[in-house]
Amino acid sequence: MKIKSICCIGAGYVGGPTMAVIALKCPEIRVVVVDNNSDKINQWNNSDLNNLPVYEPGLREIIKKTRNKNLFFSNEIDSAIQESEMIFLAVNTPTKKTGKGAGMASDLTYIEKAAIKIAEVSKTNKIIVEKSTLPVRTAEKIKEILTSNSNNISFEVLSNPEFLAEGTAIDDLFKSDRVLIGGDQTPSGFKAINSLKEIYLKWIPENKILTLNVWSSELSKLASNAMLAQRISSINSLSALCEKTGADIDEVSRAIGMDCRIGPKFLKVSPGFGGSCFKKDILNLVYLCRFYNLDEVADYWLKVVEINNYQMHRIVLKIENYFSSISQKKEISILGWAFKKDTNDSRESASIYITSKLLERGFVVNIYDPMVTSKRIINDLVDYNNNPKDIILNKNVNIYTDFNKILSSKSVFAILTEWDDFTDLNNIKKNKVIFDFRNMLDKKAVEYRF
Ligand code: NAD
Ligand code: UGA
Numbered sequence: 001m002k003i004k005s006i007c008c009i010g011a012g013y014v015g016g017p018t019m020a021v022i023a024l025k026c027p028e029i030r031v032v033v034v035d036n037n038s039d040k041i042n043q044w045n046n047s048d049l050n051n052l053p054v055y056e057p058g059l060r061e062i063i064k065k066t067r068n069k070n071l072f073f074s075n076e077i078d079s080a081i082q083e084s085e086m087i088f089l090a091v092n093t094p095t096k097k098t099g100k101g102a103g104m105a106s107d108l109t110y111i112e113k114a115a116i117k118i119a120e121v122s123k124t125n126k127i128i129v130e131k132s133t134l135p136v137r138t139a140e141k142i143k144e145i146l147t148s149n150s151n152n153i154s155f156e157v158l159s160n161p162e163f164l165a166e167g168t169a170i171d172d173l174f175k176s177d178r179v180l181i182g183g184d185q186t187p188s189g190f191k192a193i194n195s196l197k198e199i200y201l202k203w204i205p206e207n208k209i210l211t212l213n214v215w216s217s218e219l220s221k222l223a224s225n226a227m228l229a230q231r232i233s234s235i236n237s238l239s240a241l242c243e244k245t246g247a248d249i250d251e252v253s254r255a256i257g258m259d260c261r262i263g264p265k266f267l268k269v270s271p272g273f274g275g276s277c278f279k280k281d282i283l284n285l286v287y288l289c290r291f292y293n294l295d296e297v298a299d300y301w302l303k304v305v306e307i308n309n310y311q312m313h314r315i316v317l318k319i320e321n322y323f324s325s326i327s328q329k330k331e332i333s334i335l336g337w338a339f340k341k342d343t344n345d346s347r348e349s350a351s352i353y354i355t356s357k358l359l360e361r362g363f364v365v366n367i368y369d370p371m372v373t374s375k376r377i378i379n380d381l382v383d384y385n386n387n388p389k390d391i392i393l394n395k396n397v398n399i400y401t402d403f404n405k406i407l408s409s410k411s412v413f414a415i416l417t418e419w420d421d422f423t424d425l426n427n428i429k430k431n432k433v434i435f436d437f438r439n440m441l442d443k444k445a446v447e448y449r450f
Helices: 015-025 038-044 059-066 077-082 109-121 138-149 169-174 187-200 214-245 249-257 278-291 295-324 350-360 374-385 388-393 403-407
Strands: 005-009 030-034 071-074 086-089 126-130 155-159 179-183 209-213 331-335 364-368 397-400 412-415 434-436
Touching (some): 005 015, 005 077, 005 109, 015 030, 059 169, 086 109, 109 138, 126 187, 155 187, 179 214, 209 214, 278 295, 295 412, 331 350, 350 364, 397 403
Parallel strands (some): 005 086, 086 126, 126 155, 179 209, 331 412, 364 397, 412 434
Antiparallel strands (some): 155 179
């Protein structure tokens, strides 16, 4: 069946960019992206393309070409569901905060609510596509919700996990390494798989589209994130050994990566991986392993998160040790709040942890990021510390929106995000002490690096 109308529930970092690319590549399909956060929808509809809720290189240009032609952002969820043949679920799946599995399992309430809504309002058969990252066997649960609430309408549930990385989302979507489509191995399941495959074939070569069973597709997504994060924890753990032995982690990383069986990617030392997914997906994997009584496997993957915490904590101690060796006011300027460059997303950014711990230790912290708003930085600190008064009322946090102004501060600097703006040494005035935790600057220019 050729799909002519798509609805996507969830207008976030995945829903927005993925639907924009589908709308661009398939002008004959009407794509409606809905969200229950009306501020976000208003932002997507903002005539000023500099104020979209998601910053991604290349996204503005696509929105300009497609918005209100075949791509629409709306909070009229019921009608968007009713008018579509295929519905993508791109809602958030954060780690559960309370109840069974709190702190480990993914919170599926957003997915469940979306499924209940689809079942309630649908009047025609639909293909439901899991775009969110979900624990293996969630499709079964979604199908249960859909069938128990609907009036003899048939639903096919596909798993089509997203592999884009923030900051390079558009490029990743244009040139995906692979697209997974998991579906029931039944005649109607195969039909649904083919309908989604036809959409991707508009720009993805057939040999990169892998059709597989739903459970393999769901698990492959969790496993891919776990393997990527594992590489980062491996290199970060070795950075500690390099410091003890005089080896240089950059040289070691390069040497390891030249082995074509290993490859050079994801071997860059850092203050620890951030982002909304690596930690949550590994914890979810750990929870699943424990559920199936695979404790050894669970412990193995948990270590990846523990090493990440260790790395962030090491950075805090390094900064503190430096200050205890000199008689200087404990003031530091943090360059970079986003969890990586080219995104305005700061979820789980190492900067949040490092700043919070430095504040606890009596530091004055100045903060600058080219894309993360001051409001978001404050919210991050308030959420993390669970005590708004401490953060907002004390005067130990100064947020700068002007790069040159923060550079003129007399403090010590710490680079925590690899924004291109921070690589140009000419910009960073002489006689500054710079802790380069992203290994971006010339060795001679910095006081401390890994
Ligand atoms: P997000 O928080 O940016 O966006 C999710 C959106 O869904 C929010 O705007 C929220 O308001 C909306 N929403 C939640 N429940 C809703 C409901 N019932 N009805 C309507 N709207 C609802 O999250 P995200 O970063 O886009 O991630 C979404 C999913 O994709 C997660 O499962 C994540 O693990 C996965 N993923 C994320 C990335 C990434 O780079 N961010 C990459 C691949 C996969
Ligand atoms: C990651 C995966 O790369 C995507 O494939 C996946 O779709 C996505 O998670 C998801 O499921 O959400 P993302 O978190 O957006 O993408 O960004 P990455 O480029 O993977 O970076 C994650 C973190 O690891 C960042 O903090 C980054 O600075 C850090 N990192 C990355 C390192 O510390 N070293 C490296 O060598 C690479």
